[in-house]
Amino acid sequence: xxxxxxxxxxxxxxxxxxxxxxxxxxxxxxxxxxxxxxxxxxxxxxxxxxxxxxxxxxxxxxxxxxxxxxxxxxxxxxxxxxxxxxxxxxxxxxxxxxxxxxxxxxxxxxxxxxxxxxxxxxxxxxxxxxxxxxxxxxxxxxxxxxxxxxxxxxxxxxxxxxxxxxxxxxxxxxxxxxxxxxxxxxxxxxxxxxxxxxxxxxxxxxxxxxxxxxxxxxxxxxxxxxxxxxxxxxxxxxxxxxxxxxxxxxxxxxxxxxxxxxxxxxxxxxxxxxxxxxxxxxxxxxxxxxxxxxxxxxxxxxxxxxxxxxxxxxxxxxxxxxxxxxxxxxxxxxxxxxxxxxxxxxxxxxxxxxxxxxxxxxxxxxxxxxxxxxxxxxxxxxxxxxxxxxxxxxxxxxxxxxxxxxxxxxxxxxxxxxxxxxxxxxxxxxxxxxxxxxxxxxxxxxxxxxxxxxxxxxxxxxxxxxxxxxxx
Amino acid sequence: xxxxxxxxxxxxxxxxxxxxxxxxxxxxxxxxxxxxxxxxxxxxxxxxxxxxxxxxxxxxxxxxxxxxxxxxxxxxxxxxxxxxxxxxxxxxxxxxxxxxxxxxxxxxxxxxxxxxxxxxxxxxxxxxxxxxxxxxxxxxxxxxxxxxxxxxxxxxxxxxxxxxxxxxxxxxxxxxxxxxxxxxxxxxxxxxxxxxxxxxxxxxxxxxxxxxxxxxxxxxxxxxxxxxxxxxxxxxxxxxxxxxxxxxxxxxxxxxxxxxxxxxxxxxxxxxxxxxxxxxxxxxxxxxxxxxxxxxxxxxxxxxxxxxxxxxxxxxxxxxxxxxxxxxxxxxxxxxxxxxxxxxxxxxxxxxxxxxxxxxxxxxxxxxxxxxxxxxxxxxxxxxxxxxxxxxxxxxxxxxxxxxxxxxxxxxxxxxxxxxxxxxxxxxxxxxxxxxxxxxxxxxxxxxxxxxxxxxxxxxxxxxxxxxxxxxxxxxxxxxxxxx
Numbered sequence: 036x037x038x039x040x041x042x043x044x045x046x047x048x049x050x051x052x053x054x055x056x057x058x059x060x061x062x063x064x065x066x067x068x069x070x071x072x073x074x075x076x077x078x079x080x081x082x083x084x085x086x087x088x089x090x091x092x093x094x095x096x097x098x099x100x101x102x103x104x105x106x107x108x109x110x111x112x113x114x115x116x117x118x119x120x121x122x123x124x125x126x127x128x129x130x131x132x133x134x135x136x137x138x139x140x141x142x143x144x145x146x147x148x149x150x151x152x153x154x155x156x157x158x159x160x161x162x163x164x165x166x167x168x169x170x171x172x173x174x175x176x177x178x179x180x181x182x183x184x185x186x187x188x189x190x191x192x193x194x195x196x197x198x199x200x201x202x203x204x205x206x207x208x209x210x211x212x213x214x215x216x217x218x219x220x221x222x223x224x225x226x227x228x229x230x231x232x233x234x235x236x237x238x239x240x241x242x243x244x245x246x247x248x249x250x251x252x253x254x255x256x257x258x259x260x261x262x263x264x265x266x267x268x269x270x271x272x273x274x275x276x277x278x279x280x281x282x283x284x285x286x287x288x289x290x291x292x293x294x295x296x297x298x299x300x301x302x303x304x305x306x307x308x309x310x311x312x313x314x315x316x317x318x319x320x321x322x323x324x325x326x327x328x329x330x331x332x333x334x335x336x337x338x339x340x341x342x343x344x345x346x347x348x349x350x351x352x353x354x355x356x357x358x359x360x361x362x363x364x365x366x367x368x369x370x371x372x373x374x375x376x377x378x379x380x381x382x383x384x385x386x387x388x389x390x391x392x393x394x395x396x397x398x399x400x401x402x403x404x405x406x407x408x409x410x411x412x413x414x415x416x417x418x419x420x421x422x423x424x425x426x427x428x429x430x431x432x433x434x435x436x437x438x439x440x441x442x443x444x445x446x447x448x449x450x451x452x453x454x455x456x457x458x459x460x461x462x463x464x465x466x467x468x469x470x471x472x473x474x475x476x477x478x479x480x481x482x483x484x485x486x487x488x489x490x491x492x493x494x495x496x497x498x499x500x501x502x503x504x505x506x507x
Numbered sequence: 508x509x510x511x512x513x514x515x516x517x518x519x520x521x522x523x524x525x526x527x528x529x530x531x532x533x534x535x536x537x538x539x540x541x542x543x544x545x546x547x548x549x550x551x552x553x554x555x556x557x558x559x560x561x562x563x564x565x566x567x568x569x570x571x572x573x574x575x576x577x578x579x580x581x582x583x584x585x586x587x588x589x590x591x592x593x594x595x596x597x598x599x600x601x602x603x604x605x606x607x608x609x610x611x612x613x614x615x616x617x618x619x620x621x622x623x624x625x626x627x628x629x630x631x632x633x634x635x636x637x638x639x640x641x642x643x644x645x646x647x648x649x650x651x652x653x654x655x656x657x658x659x660x661x662x663x664x665x666x667x668x669x670x671x672x673x674x675x676x677x678x679x680x681x682x683x684x685x686x687x688x689x690x691x692x693x694x695x696x697x698x699x700x701x702x703x704x705x706x707x708x709x710x711x712x713x714x715x716x717x718x719x720x721x722x723x724x725x726x727x728x729x730x731x732x733x734x735x736x737x738x739x740x741x742x743x744x745x746x747x748x749x750x751x752x753x754x755x756x757x758x759x760x761x762x763x764x765x766x767x768x769x770x771x772x773x774x775x776x777x778x779x780x781x782x783x784x785x786x787x788x789x790x791x792x793x794x795x796x797x798x799x800x801x802x803x804x805x806x807x808x809x810x811x812x813x814x815x816x817x818x819x820x821x822x823x824x825x826x827x828x829x830x831x832x833x834x835x836x837x838x839x840x841x842x843x844x845x846x847x848x849x850x851x852x853x854x855x856x857x858x859x860x861x862x863x864x865x866x867x868x869x870x871x872x873x874x875x876x877x878x879x880x881x882x883x884x885x886x887x888x889x890x891x892x893x894x895x896x897x898x899x900x901x902x903x904x905x906x907x908x909x910x911x912x913x914x915x916x917x918x919x920x921x922x923x924x925x926x927x928x929x930x931x932x933x934x935x936x937x938x939x940x941x942x943x944x945x946x947x948x949x950x951x952x953x954x955x956x957x958x959x960x961x962x963x964x965x966x967x968x969x970x971x972x973x974x975x976x977x978x979x980x981x982x983x984x985x986x987x988x989x990x991x
Contacts, residue, residue, distance in 0.1 A: 081707050082704075115823070115870075165843075
């Protein structure tokens with residue numbers, strides 16, 4: 036009988052709000068330990084939680100993107116357990132009434148469209164970061180209290196690839212909605228998953244894999260785990276209820292602990308946060324002012340004339356979208372701009388291992404460079420050399436153009452004058468052309484190009500030559 | 508000339524007329540605090556107070572609280588001043604921030620001269636369980652009677668005439684019970700009326716910041732200063748504040764007051780009943796309608812166990828931060844977990860651990876429905892029953908306690924007390940968030956006892972109005988226990 040894998044996810048998304056979920060301490064990553072901390076984050080007695088409005092708006096926006104029902108009352112509960120990384124001895128979360136419920140997300144995996152149901156989305160606060168060096172334990176409270184969204188799916192995934200595609204999409208959603216930096220390698224998105232097997236008659240025990248922090252590890256961990264479990268079943272062994280982690284170096288999952296009866300968290304509603312009514316207007320406003328998601332931008336870009344391919348490439352990253360949209364403000368052709376970004380710009384980024392935000396040529400500069408070509412002020416090959424020189428020297432596009440006098444390009448009249456001069460000095464050209472010698476055009480264009488040190492636009496010159504020859 | 512046993516207006520007038528300076532007042536209070544023999548103080552802020560009084564802004568001279576020495580219960584956060592909640596675990600804890608009440612008092616020019624003893628972490632009603640031992644009742648020269656708690660030191664300090672006002676907290680009756688035992692006006696407002704920011708939480712859904720004064724006017728005036736929205740406490744109310752002294756003298760005609768049969772039936776002390784009845788007569792003479800009404804005895808009996816289950820449950824969670832990792836008296840161990848276990852095992856007294864165990868037990872999955880959820884349903888029913896009374900009546904009035912201050916009994920097991928309605932009913936006001944005030948009714952063998960008035964939420968003005976009449980009737984205001 037066929038053994039099928041069933042996988043469910045819990046995805047934790049750390050937000051990039053200005054301040055923490057319940058305190059006014061700043062959320063900023065990569066700072067010295069214990070410098071981004073308020074009295075509340077250290078749980079000094081008498082401190083009280085105040086709800087971060089932007090975090091609520093973010094949760095509404097993500098819930099909406101996941102097609103969830105949004106609760107119109109905001110309530111928070113305490114999850115009680117003792118652990119040294121949990122300053123208050125409880126975590127404030129939403130247990131009884133998650134802000135989002137019953138959603139779903141459709142995405143493409145392989146050649147199929149797959150829809151996964153999402154059980155809940157709730158707001159909570161992060162714990163502090165704990166690490167051990169030699170005999171010492173260290174606690175960094177900078178992370179304590181950072182707003183977190185937890186997304187819990189139904190156990191409906193069938194493969195590692197599906198999960199990977201889904202997490203990719205969630206990542207794109209939270210990044211495009213400005214909810215999170217979405218850097219998995221920095222722990223902005225952490226995935227826990229439950230993997231189990233079933234056939235037509237039976238379902239085996241669930242195994243939990245915790246703290247996966249890269250897309251490829253998610254897929255690899257699932258593939259390994261599914262095979263491990265299948266192997267156990269085939270050999271007639273039992274699958275233990277346990278928690279495992281992924282060992283990247285050896286590409287395998289390793290047991291962390293056996294699951295005993297589930298921990299009793301003694302949940303109760305936090306008496307220090309009275310229920311907050313979320314008006315229809317507030318919810319609607321949060322959604323209406325929501326930044327565009329990748330697929331919305333894709334659609335928009337296609338109406339501007341971009342190919343599916345180009346639109347997809349650009350919407351792969353929010354920064355690229357921003358760059359593209361900024362460039363468009365110059366009025367250059369969207370299609371040409373997309374081309375430049377997807378080929379020339381990406382080549383440089385790859386070579387220099389930098390992000391588009393660190394790219395030395397601004398979107399405005401690139402748009403204006405393209406515009407110069409479109410207005411025949413320079414030609415394409417000149418534009419490329421200007422671009423390359425600007426990248427290499429770090430100088431601005433304008434500086435490069437001025438320095439090389441590239442912009443001293445012939446306008447239509449100047450080119451026409453040259454063409455007339457050439458034709459006038461050699462009347463045979465007209466006759467040859469009228470006798471069907473098309474090559475004459477190329478010859479004239481070539482002469483113009485060499486006389487101008489290639490500062491004339493070839494296609495424009497071509498056009499003007501034909502017109503002039505016919506006129507004669 | 509002594510000022511600390513006078514009321515706010517008398518002291519204020521003395522300042523205005525330059526008969527006394529704030530510095531002299533503070534020195535007097537500190538001298539009295541140093542000579543305190545009731546174990547009322549955790550910490551006397553001599554240096555801090557003298558510094559602050561020298562920095563007082565003279566432009567605030569017209570504030571009634573300008574230069575007035577106050578004491579603060581030691582579960583209320585005071586910046587750079589130790590705040591221990593009378594627990595060994597916090598004996599060296601110095602907060603980095605002021606509570607909202609402290610900020611407001613200091614903005615008015617009040618000077619904190621001391622932090623007062625209490626039952627450990629406010630869990631208790633006797634004033635015998637703090638880490639410094641028993642706090643005594645200044646009215647009892649033999650030092651054999653409790654002052655009550657948990658706001659024990661605040662009650663002792665003000666009734667001994669060390670200061671004219673004292674801040675406390677009230678989760679079950681922690682201000683209003685000691686007030687009865689010490690001839691004080693003890694007040695807690697509507698839940699959400701005074702910010703709890705900086706109050707160490709015991710059971711937040713019951714917790715209130717409140718205070719002691721020696722007369723009703725001072726009590727009403729103090730609410731003008733302390734009431735109002737504070738963004739740092741999400742549960743604090745947006746309800747507009749009033750001038751709570753404005754209606755003190757309003758006529759009582761048409762005012763309806765209910766006495767609860769189940770409470771009064773449970774009081775057998777003849778002196779207390781006598782004085783209580785006299786005060787009712789006085790209210791009636793002044794136009795109030797006083798009726799005796801029933802509340803289901805089962806519900807009245809349920810107040811104490813319900814209070815106990817919910818407060819213990821909430822307390823386990825609120826005190827889970829006391830683990831020695833971030834602050835407090837850490838006891839080392841090989842791992843962080845060991846540090847937490849050692850610190851909590853050694854830092855808390857047995858009584859506190861009992862409460863935590865009961866609280867955790869009540870919230871466990873297998874007991875939750877039978878205990879925690881049931882207690883919450885019970886709370887709802889109790890509050891509904893009192894709300895029904897408040898539909899027809901402006902206030903509920905009963906003796907604050909069935910006896911004068913009891914003898915100190917250190918073996919007393921307050922955890923498993925027998926249910927005694929008149930002893931524990933005042934927690935109804937914490938369950939419903941009703942404003943509630945205790946005020947002196949009389950004396951028996953030189954020991955005071957009081958009555959308690961409660962009203963609908965945000966009806967503090969009416970409450971002070973009725974209280975003012977009761978005070979007129981008894982003539983008992985500004986009472987200070989005499990020294991030997």
